[in-house]
Amino acid sequence: RGEVTVLARYLDKVSTTQLTFLTERPDFQWPNPPEETKIDQLVFAKLQQLQIQPSELCSDTDFLRRATLDLTGRLPSLEESQIFLADQTPAKRAVVIDRLMETDDYATFWSLKWSDLLRCNSKRLTKSGVHKFRRWLFEIVKNDVPLTEFAKELLTATGSTQQNAAAGYWKASRDEIDATETTAQLFLGIRIQCAKCHNHPFEKWTQDDYYGTAAAFKRVGRKDTGLPDDEMIFVSAGSEVTQPRTGKQMKVRLLLEGDVDVPADQDRRVVFANWLTNNSNPFFARSLSNRIWGHIVGKGIVDPVDDFRDSNPPSNPELLSYLADELLKSGFSSKHLIRTIMNSRVYQLSSQRNKFNADDEIYFSHATTRMLTAEQLLDSICTVTGQQEEFAGMPGGTKAIELVDPPEGHKFLQVFGQPQRELPCECERSTDSNLSQALQLINGPTVHNKLRSDSGHVHQWIAGGKSDSEIIELLYLSALSRLPLPAEQETAQAHIKSNEDRTRAMEDIAWAVINSKEFLFQ
Numbered sequence: 001r002g003e004v005t006v007l008a009r010y011l012d013k014v015s016t017t018q019l020t021f022l023t024e025r026p027d028f029q030w031p032n033p034p035e036e037t038k039i040d041q042l043v044f045a046k047l048q049q050l051q052i053q054p055s056e057l058c059s060d061t062d063f064l065r066r067a068t069l070d071l072t073g074r075l076p077s078l079e080e081s082q083i084f085l086a087d088q089t090p091a092k093r094a095v096v097i098d099r100l101m102e103t104d105d106y107a108t109f110w111s112l113k114w115s116d117l118l119r120c121n122s123k124r125l126t127k128s129g130v131h132k133f134r135r136w137l138f139e140i141v142k143n144d145v146p147l148t149e150f151a152k153e154l155l156t157a158t159g160s161t162q163q164n165a166a167a168g169y170w171k172a173s174r175d176e177i178d179a180t181e182t183t184a185q186l187f188l189g190i191r192i193q194c195a196k197c198h199n200h201p202f203e204k205w206t207q208d209d210y211y212g213t214a215a216a217f218k219r220v221g222r223k224d225t226g227l228p229d230d231e232m233i234f235v236s237a238g239s240e241v242t243q244p245r246t247g248k249q250m251k252v253r254l255l256l257e258g259d260v261d262v263p264a265d266q267d268r269r270v271v272f273a274n275w276l277t278n279n280s281n282p283f284f285a286r287s288l289s290n291r292i293w294g295h296i297v298g299k300g301i302v303d304p305v306d307d308f309r310d311s312n313p314p315s316n317p318e319l320l321s322y323l324a325d326e327l328l329k330s331g332f333s334s335k336h337l338i339r340t341i342m343n344s345r346v347y348q349l350s351s352q353r354n355k356f357n358a359d360d361e362i363y364f365s366h367a368t369t370r371m372l373t374a375e376q377l378l379d380s381i382c383t384v385t386g387q388q389e390e391f392a393g394m395p396g397g398t399k400a401i402e403l404v405d406p407p408e409g410h411k412f413l414q415v416f417g418q419p420q421r422e423l424p425c426e427c428e429r430s431t432d433s434n435l436s437q438a439l440q441l442i443n444g445p446t447v448h449n450k451l452r453s454d455s456g457h458v459h460q461w462i463a464g465g466k467s468d469s470e471i472i473e474l475l476y477l478s479a480l481s482r483l484p485l486p487a488e489q490e491t492a493q494a495h496i497k498s499n500e501d502r503t504r505a506m507e508d509i510a511w512a513v514i515n516s517k518e519f520l521f522q
Contacts, residue, residue: 003019
């Protein structure tokens, strides 16, 4: 059952077609779920066509935890959980979304995402440069700067990298080849690398496309200013790109539009950036709306999110077109698109599957269960235990999602897949579970030391005279944003009563909650 794309190639011609195969499901009945947004209409229409039944709406506790992690990278606080669960107003989910998007935590977390993709590390940008670049990204996200302006500022930046943080883009991209591949993957959603040495064997991109794009970035000059960690980015004159196979000197090429003549006194990057961010560009809005959808929902409509090609079509083309139109109509506001996605029923579906969607991984019939990122997980453990992590060279109380640079030698973050920011690709962040992660959680020093600390939450709650049931409730609320089920409360209390050392028994309960799938995944 499902869809498949078949690609045919003859000489330099490539074509694809998509086939849908369905088997009869006599017991299938469409449940007519509420279609509260256009996203719901488009996703449910596809599901009905494929005879896939969507899951039910998720619980309030699941929603609060999911939305808070997706928007701010952290767990809901005890106070947030208690207030939300007590609220009976119908619009409370929309209110939470709006509130979270106006916090500094939102700007911190989403600037972290851009830092990963833009290779924001001190090896490329220097110790001071990486701080300036991350702060600039924070302000971009916090002020909801249009994505068109964001891209233009990056691509056309000149001047001192210490005074103009956006110029760090060109400090990270050291030549026109790096800039071509990075820019295409980030803002066009195209992995054009395969066209460097030959015409792409399975796509329409040619060597001329590759080196024509590189011509737009050839004249970026760099020179040392003599000041610490500083470099001057400027537009040089006279440099050209030569196609290695034909020996032809390349003009600037705009994909699908052809070559353009750029006057000698004009910055070629400006021409490229204007084309990239023009409303008629067939790539920009689709690429970025798909990337945002992937971050929020857990899987791209085109997946991987930066791999648009004819042989990897969107799972729901109408949905992708709608999101791109919404992004364009909003003036390329990230917040508008995020709000639109998160207020849909599709985003708020449960992760619990039914027999009709048990094997669905691409049509969004249920919430995608995914492990917390390295930074989210470490910060969440700190929240539950009440013990902050110490990072060398950073102020006390710094969260993992606030780090401007991947810390050297931090075993926990490395094991759980924190990227080193060497690639402009979502794939650099590992999401696969492994034995090293299990060992870190079961008996690693990070969890163990925080739970055993006298100043941690468990010890403080015991010292404060709280009862067993109260402490168990606080653990579940802080870790899972919900109260324990009666069976969970009963099991926990039975374990405490069977141990002579109440404190160690409470540490066991906290350890078990931290190691539960419900805590580790969202």
